[in-house]
Amino acid sequence: MVNCLSVRKADAEKTREFLIKNGLLNEMYKVKNMNDRVYFPLKPGATLNNLIKELPGSELTENVCKLKTKSCTPQLKDLLSSRLPGYDKKIFPRSYDVIGDLMLIKLKNELWNERFNIGSIIKDNFNRIRGVYAKKGGVEGEFRVRDIECVGGECNPVTVHVENGCRYHLDLTKVYFNNRLSSERRRIAEQVTPGESVVDMFAGVGPFTVLIAKKNVKVNAIDVNPDAIFYLKKNITENNVKENVNVFLGKAEEIVETYLVNKADRVIMNLPSNSINYLKYACISLKDTGGIIHIYFFSDVKEFNIKLKKIEDTVKESAYNIKANNVRRVREIAPFKYIYVSDLTLH
Ligand SMILES: C[S@@+](CC[C@H](N)C(=O)[O-])C[C@H]1O[C@@H](n2cnc3c(N)ncnc32)[C@H](O)[C@@H]1O
Structure with missing residues (x-):
C-alpha cells in the first residue's frame, strides 16, 4: 500500500518540487493523472499536514499510484543492491555505458564472482539490452581495445550504435x-x-x-x-x-x-x-x-x-x-x- 497526495493539476508542479526537495516523493511508484487531479506517491511515514494546509484542496488517498514496471529504466545501483542484499550498497556500479544494444559495466573486485548473476539481473530488467559485458581491464595496446567479458544475455559483441544521427556498426571486442x-x-x-x-x-x-x-x-x-x-x-x-x-x-x-x-x-x-x-x-x-x-x-x-x-x-x-x-x-x-x-x- 502506498499513500498518495492528490492535488489540482494547476498545483502539480509546485507540489512535485516540494516533495522532491523534502525527500517525500516515492520514486518506486508512478505519478498518476486522473480526472483533473494529479496523484503523487509518498514515502512511508511522510507527514504532510503543513503541505495540506499550504495547498488548499490537496488530499491524502491510498493505493492510487502503481509500482513502476520493467519499462521504466531502473537505477542500476538500487536494482543490484536489492537483488544481492549481502553486499554494501556502495560497491555496486551506479553508471554504465550503453553502446548499441549492449551494456558495458565496471565491477569492483569484490563483485567479480557475482558477474554472471549481475549480468542476468540486468538483462531481465533493462528491456533494450541484448547483451551485458563487464570490463576486465583498461583500454590497451596499439588498437586501443578494451578487454571485456560477456556476463549476461546474448554473447555477440557486434552491434549498431546511433550517435549524432549516424549509425555505427562495431565489434566491442575488436575496436575502440x-x-x-x-x-x-x-x-x-x-x-x-x-x-x-x-x-x-x-x-x-x-x-x-x-x-x-x-x-x-x-x-x-x-x-x-x-x-x-x-x-x-x-x-x-x-x-x-x-x-x-x-x-x-x-x-x-x-x-x-x-x-x-x-x-x-x-x-x-x-x-x-x-x-x-x-x-x-x-x-x-x-x-x-x-x-x-x-x-x-x-x-x-x-x-x-x-x-x-x-x-x-x-x-x-x-x-x-x-x-x-x-x-x-x-x-x-x-x-x-x-x-x-x-x-x-x-x-
Ligand atoms: C582512441 S581510438 C579513437 C578512434 C576514433 N577516433 C573514435 O573517436 O572512436 C584511437 C585509434 O587509433 C588507432 N591507432 C593507434 N595507433 C595508430 C597509428 N600509429 N596510426 C593509425 N592509427 C592508429 C587505433 O587502432 C584506434 O582505432
Whole structure:
C-alpha cells in the first residue's frame, strides 16, 4: 500500500518540487493523472499536514499510484543492491555505458564472482539490452581495445550504435568506441566549413569522419587496426558518405608521409595516450598556409604544463606559428586525470 497526495493539476508542479526537495516523493511508484487531479506517491511515514494546509484542496488517498514496471529504466545501483542484499550498497556500479544494444559495466573486485548473476539481473530488467559485458581491464595496446567479458544475455559483441544521427556498426571486442565523446565529436564537426580538407589520423570506426563527411567535406581517414577499417568502410556506406571519404589502412605517420603531405586544412588526433608523439606528422599533413589541429591527450594536473610545452615546441620545430591554442578538458577518466583537447590554429 502506498499513500498518495492528490492535488489540482494547476498545483502539480509546485507540489512535485516540494516533495522532491523534502525527500517525500516515492520514486518506486508512478505519478498518476486522473480526472483533473494529479496523484503523487509518498514515502512511508511522510507527514504532510503543513503541505495540506499550504495547498488548499490537496488530499491524502491510498493505493492510487502503481509500482513502476520493467519499462521504466531502473537505477542500476538500487536494482543490484536489492537483488544481492549481502553486499554494501556502495560497491555496486551506479553508471554504465550503453553502446548499441549492449551494456558495458565496471565491477569492483569484490563483485567479480557475482558477474554472471549481475549480468542476468540486468538483462531481465533493462528491456533494450541484448547483451551485458563487464570490463576486465583498461583500454590497451596499439588498437586501443578494451578487454571485456560477456556476463549476461546474448554473447555477440557486434552491434549498431546511433550517435549524432549516424549509425555505427562495431565489434566491442575488436575496436575502440567511446560513446561518452559524442558531444565532443559534434563540437568539432560544427567547426568544419564547406570546402575544407580534413585528415582523421586515428579514425577508428569513423565517428568523427562520418559526421564531418556528412557536411559534404572531404575526409582522409586512417587507422592501423584492420577491424576498425572494416567497420569504418561499412559505416561510410551505411551513412551514404562514400564519395567524401578516402580510407587508409596503416600507420598514420607512414600514410601521411606517403600520401598526405600539405593536404589538410584540419587534422583530428584522437589518440590521447600517445598523440603528442605524432604531432609532427599532423603538421606535415597541414597545408603550407596552416590550419587547425585538434589534439587529444591524457594528463593529470601536475604534468599538464609539461605536455602543453611539448605540444608548442613540436609545432615550432615543424616551422608553424601558433595563432591560437584553446585547451579544454573533455572529460575525467580517473580521479584528477582528464582527457584534454588542444585546438591549435597554426599559420
Ligand atoms: C582512441 S581510438 C579513437 C578512434 C576514433 N577516433 C573514435 O573517436 O572512436 C584511437 C585509434 O587509433 C588507432 N591507432 C593507434 N595507433 C595508430 C597509428 N600509429 N596510426 C593509425 N592509427 C592508429 C587505433 O587502432 C584506434 O582505432
